[in-house]
Amino acid sequence: MNITAPKLGATIALLALLGISAVGCASPEPSSSSSGGESSSSETEQVQEEEAPEPVSLEGSWKQNNSNSEDAWQEATITGDTIEVHWVADGGDTKSLYWAGTVEVPAEGDSFTFDSANDTSKTESSIMASSDATKTFTYENDELSYEVTAMGTTMTVRLSRE
Template identity: 45%
Template sequence: MKKLIAPLALAAALALTGCGGADTSPTGAADSKAAEEAPQAPDLTGVWKQSNPASEDSYQQATITADTITVEWVTDGGDTTSIYWVGTFEAPTDASEPYTWTSERDASATDSAILASTDDTKEFTYEGDTISYKVSALGTTTTVDLKKN
């Protein structure tokens, strides 16, 4: 009987230690994986081009840096550019869409530009890989949609 109890005790001990073994995954691996899977705020910096122009030779383009958005009229198939907007840019801090920011115009950069907006602020919206905003000229208002180049 003693011969039977010893192997059973050994098997039970192995079974218990096997269930409670040490975690072999790197510390924080689960946290890292969750962070990688979480949606990230989009990077809007770079060059954007109008995706809905009335003409292929005349459109708007924008350049976004860490804190500035510059929008230009582009004509002559890209040979001529004119300032439309220079203002503040605030990057999104999360992946929520739509993301809207109010840009404050840099008057010193736009006051002498004949085709520039004279509005003090302009609202821009990012949603679905597109930045959109309203443009008014000569009594007509249209929505410009930009796609990143």
């Protein structure tokens, strides 16, 4: 029994040493700033700011990727909070306005939908334009999609960034 007492003491000493080592590994790194006076809360704020997702930008030109024709498709241009969608034919030589409306991108999220309000001051004079008051657009997997109904047939148009 005298032999177990030294083993027990050595085991306790080893566990205490491991515990102190583990605590040392968990302590925060010192600040690398030149002022040296920054608190850990500002470091936490910086990490939170870096992790905040960037809002998705839809600005730019988009082209239909699921057209049944090589020389006809739809294309969209998004500038600020507006979108214009055109029917394109003859390999790009003919364009007709299909939709002009609003764009509302949420502050967060990599997939979302938004309802675009028709700008009738632009669409009312276009025979190929939609007469719907609103149109729902979906953004998901770097693709913008919406439904188009023409001559009694509805299809989903899918656009990719050009």
